[in-house]
Amino acid sequence: MTENDRQTEEKIFESATEVFVAKGMDGARMQDIADLAGINKALLHYYYRTKDHLFNAVFEKIAEQMFRKFSPVFDANLSLEEKIRFFFSEHISFLQKNPRLPGFLINEVNRNPERIKKFLRNIEIEKLWQTLLSQHQEEMKKYNITNETIPQLMSSIAALSVFPFAARAILEALFERMGIDFKEYSEQRKEYAADFVIRAISK
């Protein structure tokens, strides 16, 4: 693969990412992607045979980015409280830079649940799960956490971080009427959400 190939292929991939995230699989047009990349449609099909192939490449990359942000939480040598603060700070910072990713993923995954199942097959969920459990078994006793409530807790943490960005358009419409700035809100959220969770699990 020559330098020129790599550049074109990358440019296509970047443009496709932007268009797919903005309009979704169904709303995106190959013509839009070609225009944004400054090339013509035929070249898209030369590199990625079909729209579906191109979309899949973009989806996998984005899903990987989102989940990679979670993984340090599982093996970092931090206390539970430190992990929670670390997670919200890092994850919300990532979402501030990529505010449309949550909505994109939620939509495409609802549209085609097989996509995420296939993606997760390459991730050792069970292993991460066991690591996390064993790492904090002792610490959990100090908090209001049992093995049974961990799914509730983890989904709550994800919810508090991701939801404001997924539902951003709704929140912004409401905030506009209440004189609140979304940027300020999301910056405050890093600390608020961490405090919120820690108080909620404290005995």
Add this chain to the structure above:
Amino acid sequence: MTENDRQTEEKIFESATEVFVAKGMDGARMQDIADLAGINKALLHYYYRTKDHLFNAVFEKIAEQMFRKFSPVFDANLSLEEKIRFFFSEHISFLQKNPRLPGFLINEVNRNPERIKKFLRNIEIEKLWQTLLSQHQEEMKKYNITNETIPQLMSSIAALSVFPFAARAILEALFERMGIDFKEYSEQRKEYAADFVIRAISK
């Protein structure tokens, strides 16, 4: 309008709702809707001039349903804690019956933020807001709540209720690997989320 008209129009509306919620505005096909309603395409255009008109009718109805579930919370004569428990119980029950609505709304609102702004213009946000504030000003002192943190608190409550259904496909894929049943999880969630919030705001 004759009885027959009403039946056909309703049948179209119901079919359109099902198809739009399942596939989104961009993915939905007028042919799908006609097939599901047991009529032909031309009749769709007879009742709702364009696909856009039909979609707007469906969207407004769904947005109205979702937000109506929030409104009793604003004026009910209940203590703060009772309101929180009432909200999670009612709202999650509604979502259990309509699990695809959150994903649908989030997607369409991201696709076109104007829609929700227009919808909210007909709702007296400021009034509901003032009612809520004045109603619990005294009670707030007992909790960890200030006027400044109310947007954080309210978005957190919405997040804990809505997110699991919006991201249902992701959670189900994860839960499958961990031997957890989503139905059971969502039933437990009513109480877990309420307890979670109440502990989080308690001093």
Add this chain to the structure above:
DNA sequence: GTCTATAGAAGGATAGAC
């Protein structure tokens, strides 16, 4: 590897008969 031109299919919308 990149372009122009076009095939081929699908979708929204309308005309016109009943």
Add this chain to the structure above:
DNA sequence: GTCTATCCTTCTATAGAC
């Protein structure tokens, strides 16, 4: 009010020249 037939546009995908 409902149907069949069809127009017209748009979109993905490919053929073929350079």
